[in-house]
Amino acid sequence: MSFFNTNWWIIPLLITSFSGILCPAMGTVLITHKRLLQVNLISHCVLPGLALAMALGLDPSIGGVISGLVGAIAAESLTNKKNQNYEAVMNTILAGSMGLGVLLIPLLGIRIDLEAVLFGDLLTANLSDLLRTLIAFSVFICLMLFGYDKLVHIGLDPEGAASSGVNVSFLNLALGFTTALVIVSSMSAVGVILVIALLSTPTLLGLQKARSLWIAMVRSSIFGLILSLIGFSLAMFLNLPPGPLISVLCVISLILLPNNR
Amino acid sequence: MSSLIAENVTYSYSSNIKPALSKVSLDLEQGTLTALVGPNGAGKSTLLSLLQGSSTPDQGEITVDGKPLRNNRSQVALMPQRGKLNWNFPITVEGLVSLGRVNHSRSTCCELEAALQRVGISHLAKRRLDTLSGGQQQRALLAKTLMNPAKIFLLDEPCSAFDPPAKEDFLLIIRQLADSGFTVFVSSHDWGTSLNAYDKVVALDKIVLASGSPREVQEKLSSINYLRWKL
Numbered sequence: 001m002s003f004f005n006t007n008w009w010i011i012p013l014l015i016t017s018f019s020g021i022l023c024p025a026m027g028t029v030l031i032t033h034k035r036l037l038q039v040n041l042i043s044h045c046v047l048p049g050l051a052l053a054m055a056l057g058l059d060p061s062i063g064g065v066i067s068g069l070v071g072a073i074a075a076e077s078l079t080n081k082k083n084q085n086y087e088a089v090m091n092t093i094l095a096g097s098m099g100l101g102v103l104l105i106p107l108l109g110i111r112i113d114l115e116a117v118l119f120g121d122l123l124t125a126n127l128s129d130l131l132r133t134l135i136a137f138s139v140f141i142c143l144m145l146f147g148y149d150k151l152v153h154i155g156l157d158p159e160g161a162a163s164s165g166v167n168v169s170f171l172n173l174a175l176g177f178t179t180a181l182v183i184v185s186s187m188s189a190v191g192v193i194l195v196i197a198l199l200s201t202p203t204l205l206g207l208q209k210a211r212s213l214w215i216a217m218v219r220s221s222i223f224g225l226i227l228s229l230i231g232f233s234l235a236m237f238l239n240l241p242p243g244p245l246i247s248v249l250c251v252i253s254l255i256l257l258p259n260n261r
Numbered sequence: 262m263s264s265l266i267a268e269n270v271t272y273s274y275s276s277n278i279k280p281a282l283s284k285v286s287l288d289l290e291q292g293t294l295t296a297l298v299g300p301n302g303a304g305k306s307t308l309l310s311l312l313q314g315s316s317t318p319d320q321g322e323i324t325v326d327g328k329p330l331r332n333n334r335s336q337v338a339l340m341p342q343r344g345k346l347n348w349n350f351p352i353t354v355e356g357l358v359s360l361g362r363v364n365h366s367r368s369t370c371c372e373l374e375a376a377l378q379r380v381g382i383s384h385l386a387k388r389r390l391d392t393l394s395g396g397q398q399q400r401a402l403l404a405k406t407l408m409n410p411a412k413i414f415l416l417d418e419p420c421s422a423f424d425p426p427a428k429e430d431f432l433l434i435i436r437q438l439a440d441s442g443f444t445v446f447v448s449s450h451d452w453g454t455s456l457n458a459y460d461k462v463v464a465l466d467k468i469v470l471a472s473g474s475p476r477e478v479q480e481k482l483s484s485i486n487y488l489r490w491k492l
Binding site for chain 2: 032034149152153155156157158159160162163164165207209210211212213215216
């Protein structure tokens with residue numbers, strides 16, 4: 001422990017690096033499956049769970065993952081129904097979940113640094129934050145090891161995958177669970193809201209001319225790692241919060257996107 | 262090789278609306294090429310999905326070689342309409358085709374090459390899917406379907422992206438497939454002369470209007486003024 005106390009920057013740097021690799025890899029799967037709106041819903045559903053878990057004296061991340069998973073199930077059910085206005089319904093649930101989370105804080109009489117939850121507070125991250133990130137990383141690797149081919153099939157041809165016997169609902173739920181884990185684990189690095197930038201921007205760069213999902217994931221992760229490390233270093237140098245800085249860098253990096261495919 | 266029989270199949274998407282299909286019966290014999298024609302909303306895709314086993318009929322029975330379809334689903338493969346695929350997915354043609362074996366035994370390079378050669382796109386194997394023309398994409402999708410170790414192939418509007426010469430080529434490919442003993446059932450909007458390429462035609466509009474050789478079906482539809490009324 002004394003090593004980490006003296007070298008306080010090591011844990012934040014490790015979390016930044018793992019999130020910089022993990023979020024874009026996850027984002028690549030989600031964007032190619034056209035599920036980014038579901039991610040938004042899950043990320044907003046995390047807050048009520050955090051508040052409830054804190055009120056019950058549990059680890060906030062457990063509550064966050066559970067309520068994120070509830071969001072994933074709601075998103076899955078809405079996507080399956082595909083009624084005309086399901087996107088509007090999803091956005092309503094998204095706003096409502098966020099509102100509920102904010103309301104629960106005074107109602108339950110708990111103290112949550114909302115700014116840290118929403119925008120990250122990387123410099124105060126500790127060993128348990130790093131552990132959460134590593135758990136999310138391991139779950140994602142397992143999902144890819146055991147379900148890669150099936151996830152490719154579902155992303156490309158969901159009906160064909162279902163008709164050839166792939167358990168589409170189960171894999172989509174596993175994807176939702178892993179997404180909730182990734183979002184909660186990235187909270188300390190970039191915050192619940194700004195994690196969306198890290199899930200999307202490097203993916204847009206990584207998907208260019210990629211010949212497989214695997215290649216796109218590796219490229220996106222490299223871009224994500226570079227953006228995160230530059231953001232972290234600049235934050236140290238300029239004494240600014242790393243999360244928002246990484247997100248702004250993500251937006252700036254969009255100029256690297258070519259006009260044509 | 263296998264034959265597929267549907268008897269009095271009825272299916273509704275909801276209990277309070279009229280059935281999408283009513284008392285549909287048909288017999289797809291082994292090694293035949295059969296066309297399924299009908300206007301938009303006739304229930305063609307619904308019927309194919311029932312014959313593949315993705316949906317279950319409200320009434321009636323579907324059998325493959327005399328056994329219920331649910332016990333024999335692996336004998337049937339469905340090629341979906343092109344609009345149902347995410348063509349921007351990052352994948353090459355050979356990547357797409359090899360997916361035809363997901364959930365089955367692993368494919369070998371020879372099988373992959375054979376499927377690509379069968380549809381005439383082996384030179385496009387390394388190309389990304391979204392760089393192909395609509396017709397090439399459709400051929401790639403057929404190659405993926407052919408990778409499935411099934412004996413009965415159901416193709417949902419496979420000619421929608423083809424110009425007339427490409428359609429002729431495609432009909433030749435599926436004719437060869439039927440001639441090698443597979444049972445092929447193809448849905449189409451085409452009421453024209455290309456129907457003569459098929460052994461048998463089934464005309465559907467929620468019920469089976471006519472079934473038989475292309476000439477018999479044309480005559481039956483003319484006698485009830487169906488085509489004039491529809492077109």
